[in-house]
Amino acid sequence: MTNSAPNRIIISVDAMGGDRGPAAVVAGLALSADKNPDIGFILHGDQSTLEPLVTREPNLEGRVEIRHTEEVVTMDAKPSFVMRNGKDTSMWSAVDAVRDHEADVAVSCGNTGALMLLSMVRLRKLPGVNRPAIACLWPSRNPGGFNIMLDVGADIRAEDTDLLQYAMMGASYARNGLGIARPRIGLLNVGTEEHKGHPVLKSAHELITGAAENANIEFVGFVEGVDIPSDRVDVIVTDGFTGNVALKTAEGTADLMAGFIRQSFTETFMAKLTALVAKASLGRLKVRMDPRRANGGVFLGLNGTVVKSHGGADAVAISSAVKLAFTLSQSGFNQKLAARVASSGTPRQDGTSTKGEQQE
Amino acid sequence: MTNSAPNRIIISVDAMGGDRGPAAVVAGLALSADKNPDIGFILHGDQSTLEPLVTREPNLEGRVEIRHTEEVVTMDAKPSFVMRNGKDTSMWSAVDAVRDHEADVAVSCGNTGALMLLSMVRLRKLPGVNRPAIACLWPSRNPGGFNIMLDVGADIRAEDTDLLQYAMMGASYARNGLGIARPRIGLLNVGTEEHKGHPVLKSAHELITGAAENANIEFVGFVEGVDIPSDRVDVIVTDGFTGNVALKTAEGTADLMAGFIRQSFTETFMAKLTALVAKASLGRLKVRMDPRRANGGVFLGLNGTVVKSHGGADAVAISSAVKLAFTLSQSGFNQKLAARVASSGTPRQDGTSTKGEQQE
Incomplete structure (x- = not known):
């Protein structure tokens, strides 16, 4: 399965974190793919579980690249534990695809605290941002x-x-x-x-x-x-x-x-x-x-955007989070956000905002 | 009109503060009086306005004492202004009836900030209470x-x-x-x-x-x-x-x-x-x-209890606030609260609570 159509927006998706398991995630991707021809996915998780799920969705043909990972971040895992031991989890891999510029946006239904810490450490804060x-x-x-x-x-x-x-x-x-x-x-x-x-x-x-x-x-x-x-x-x-x-x-x-x-x-x-x-x-x-219509908290202020879907998200909710990720990615949101933050200056130090150009 | 039946619980009521005016307040008292034979009122406000309103409610006969006041605390009045200039307002008079032990509880639909400040200054904090x-x-x-x-x-x-x-x-x-x-x-x-x-x-x-x-x-x-x-x-x-x-x-x-x-x-x-x-x-x-069923914020931690009814309270809501005031007054709430606060001690200074008797 490849993912090479030109102009396609690639979303990095953690397949394993949600309460409903990878089947709900893949079903959500299929809903999104059906509605939107310009979307493709890098899907992180257990290859042997994911491959049959993806294969049985005709909409996903040629639009999903599976990245095998051995481990899963559980809902009750301490963020610091995940940070030390989570290198081979689907969540880590999903965030790292954004770090490596393979995707602008990652989506996960996993453990919020772990996702936040992973995102902070792996993507790092945008220059000028104190608190994401x-x-x-x-x-x-x-x-x-x-x-x-x-x-x-x-x-x-x-x-x-x-x-x-x-x-x-x-x-x-x-x-x-x-x-x-x-x-x-x-x-x-x-x-x-x-x-x-x-x-x-x-x-x-x-x-x-x-x-x-x-x-x-x-x-x-x-x-x-x-x-x-x-x-x-x-x-x-x-x-x-x-x-x-x-x-x-x-x-x-x-x-x-x-x-x-x-x-x-x-x-x-x-x-x-x-x-x-x-x-x-x-x-x-x-x-x-x-x-489910409003599914997707967004982590702002990092070098890359991460969308947190509800832990209990079903296919409709996943699809809604993917739609949000697509919209943000397509608009070049994170580049614009970075420029915006840079131009808003550092009022703490000099008392006034730097006058920058108007960005989106 | 007198108010001298034995065992009657007297509630001090500010007639003038609410958005719907004194007619709604008096109608609310009439509802309460109808349901509860053990309740009486001191009603604070403009005598010439209140007297006909009270007279036309047969339930209120012999159960309301009107205290004439010339002025009203408006909804947009600054609390500090009321504190300096509000001596002849119905709100001040209603709180002072509690200060003077004529009633245990006062009820007002007026300006919250002014009512809070007036209550704090006129009733003062219970011994041992830092923040009401x-x-x-x-x-x-x-x-x-x-x-x-x-x-x-x-x-x-x-x-x-x-x-x-x-x-x-x-x-x-x-x-x-x-x-x-x-x-x-x-x-x-x-x-x-x-x-x-x-x-x-x-x-x-x-x-x-x-x-x-x-x-x-x-x-x-x-x-x-x-x-x-x-x-x-x-x-x-x-x-x-x-x-x-x-x-x-x-x-x-x-x-x-x-x-x-x-x-x-x-x-x-x-x-x-x-x-x-x-x-x-x-x-x-x-x-x-x-x-309206839940009407009545209660100011706790003062020498006396003050029930704040919604500004837009109608007769049903006023009656609900009066019922709450009655229940608290009848239970001897404020005396019990004072004992409770005193027995919970001052953990900040000695690191442990004073062991007191168990109060209600």
């Missing part, structure tokens, strides 16, 4: 259906200059991943008044205000938790502790409501009957809230 | 339907010892407000592993572990955002910044889902027809997610 971040897609009222939130858990700390970089990286992601020319950026706080919040937030507010015009972003200032899914912003910037709590709180709230909805349609016989009639409407709701 | 907190009721899978979360915004900072006190105060609230004999406490973090999170969280984890047995609580350790509405815990402890973001994120998520639900039932003609049939089931959902 994980950005997620957040269901929203915007026409595209999603906002971007970062950092949702790469680092529990963030200085003012880190928050400025998150704003720049998030804007770049919004341009190249969601096609928003002039993204609106909000800085998450406990109130929208400028005097509220931690000192680091006030300082970040000033830095982003100062950098906004040159960076072709619209800084809407402080936003609150209720604004995360709103159509007032496209990108929400916060530290990884707050972002992670917010993300998981939203998941918990959505789960709770979904449970209540199910109960409200099963509590009485009449309700069960109604549920049958309401199936189409509830089905539409399910599609809109489907986390 | 705002606790809210959070819809949950527990049998009672609610968990308690604190701090949701009294202070953006919290040290390890503050988090220990939040645990004690939250447990006391769970016992006296929700009737849970041995509350399960969780400390909010970005992971459940003990090595995760900020150093202050690790230290708070140790302090709460050490104090748990003596305090008759069950400390379940670190919990994540998804656990806030779960049945694994009764009380979730966090700093006021994170708590406020989580609360508003949950509100935003619930709003977004409710919007999607409405849309999913109006997108097509068939869906609209279905919605008519599904009305009862959706109605049950609405009741379960109704924020």
